[in-house]
Amino acid sequence: MTRTIRGAGFLFRKLAPILLLFLATFLTAFLAVAQDRPEDGGHEIEVWTGGGHSVPGGTKDTNVWNAGVRYGWILTEPHLPGFLSGRFELAVDAVPAFVVFQRANTAYGGGVNPVGFKWIFATRGHVAPYLELNGGTLFTTHEVPAGTSTINFTTGAAFGMYFLGEHAWSLDVRYMHISNAGLTVPNPGLNTVQVRLGFGKFFGKK
Secondary structure (H helix, E strand, O other): OHHHHHHHHHHHHHHHHHHHHHHHHHHHHHHHHOEOOOOOOEEEEEEEEEEEEEOOOOOOOOEEEEEEEEEEEEOOOOEOOHHHOEEEEEEEEEEEEEEEEOOOOEEEEEEEEEEEEEEEEOOOOOEEEEEEEEEEEEEEOOOOOOOOOOEEEEEEEEEEEEEEOOOEEEEEEEEEEEEOOOOOOOOOOEEEEEEEEEEEEEEEOO
16 A cells, blocks of 8 residues: 555656646636625635745644645625635645655645635735644645655634735635544654745636
8 A cells, every 4th residue: 555655656756747737727717807806705716836844742843835726615604794705615625746855855745725724804905814723634745744644634724815806816825734633653743834825816706
């Protein structure tokens, strides 16, 4: 099974640039018919990239970089009073490129985040803050952390801002925990703080 996972990771590494180019081309063509704000019943599409460094609570001296594409559904109209008012979004991320720079080696891989919960604050201007919780899986060519497992699970939280105009830019700071959930012993895990930049569009129902 380890050989199969390593083969999948090698395939991710080779296909990642092609996938990202395809996604960027698709998104560029798609933007011509899209609107510029999150709306009730609308959708979001975004390409993103981010990276960061390990923090205390897990394996040290590790850096990560990742890139992917997001599709989201705006499920509600604004709720909660005052400055807490916002819309709930459900999002899915495909992550064809995930690189872990660790002391023992550099691990290449990819994964999917099937669960993303986002609260987009309902502002009237061109800046819309958001909060996010998400989780997914990660497959890599080498064990992450070294000596543990090539299969991991990710959980994270983020605070960020949308910058709305003709397109939607996003910038956030996120905490990500990577762990194999006890598939191997020991399981020290990896905690990182990352900065992510996204470029996309909201579209659909107005």
